Amino acid sequence: MKYLLSDIDMGEEEAQAVADVVRSKWLSLGPRTEEFEALFAERFGVRHAVAVSNCTAALHLALKACDVGPGDEVLVPSYTFVASVNAVLYQGATPVFVDINGPHDLNLSIDNLERKITPRTAAIVCVHLAGYAADMDRLMALAGRHGLAVVEDACHAIGASYDVGSDVRLHGRKLGTIGNVGCFSFFANKNLVTGEGGMIVTDDARIAEVARRCRSHGMTKTSWDRASGRAVDYDVVDLGYNYRGTELTAALGLIQLGKLARSNARRRDATMRYRDRLADIPGISIPFADRIDDSGHHIFPAVLDDAASRPAFRKHLLDRGVQTSVHYPPAHLFTQYASRCPDPASLAMTTDIAAREVTLPLHPLLDDSDVDAISALVADAAAAIARPLVEA
């Protein structure tokens, strides 16, 4: 494949850091994890950062720490990776799917969300799709009025700040730090990569405490606390899980955190160039094209006019070495969730856009000539799928 959908900026520095951990012979939670958490909290301007095994675990612990449980409803986009929804089910709560705004903005529609609030609603899981901030002004105001917890799934938005909206009190806050709790993923294709890994951030000491003990079986002390002489025994005070991060991932995370601003800037430049090159191609529109706020630029979605031509469009690009993807097949249409969606008609925008979306390559190693070459191939592909229609 000439043009990969995603690639990572990882090299000797990371290899050395992992080798150092191996030589230290302490591989699970330990000093590097504590250092990673402290630096993460400082960079994100939060009181607490808790490293976990992945973002799915982070979302689960976040909902548990917000006391979401059986009988509760949680508002969540259908237009997301299924982990955002699974976390709700792990807590025995009911996911209530919310629609998106439209082809120009793939984030939660706050109007649609508001209509779905009931006396049983306990929380909102908010995804900043592609790295662009959802409407946190309206979302936080609604959550405040109805007493709802807000869990930010900031997997796509790591490093981005909120600088849109009229509530200036929120301006400058990092995405993931506006709600009660924020969750990040360090999965192999994310902006900050450790292979597997995740982080929970919050200013709420109680949420942090629940997350900390429940990532390790509900224990009051960790193995590292005991190995380093900080404790001799432990109690188990909660139902916990094994959601621990490792020293290997923390060592990678420390270096990757140092690269994040530069790598997000490269993603932004590539995004701006794509927008320019793809602006006038018939049959394709670019979501978020007018957004100049500080996005994480995690992915570059495009939306075709015609859903039926998507396979041919993707095949045209694949045959020329361009890997594409779809973000996302909507959760409410998967077999697992279809029976949990009593009102699919209320997700009309999600269903429509998801059938027409194609994600183009975006990563920090993509240079200007790559973006130009991919854009030219996209223009060819658009012309190729338009041709049969014209002839007919």
Ligand SMILES: Cc1ncc(COP(=O)(O)O)c(C=O)c1O
């Ligand atoms: C929006 C979103 N939520 C949740 C997840 C789950 O993250 P992880 O793979 O770290 O569990 C992902 C990542 O794949 C994601 O993109």
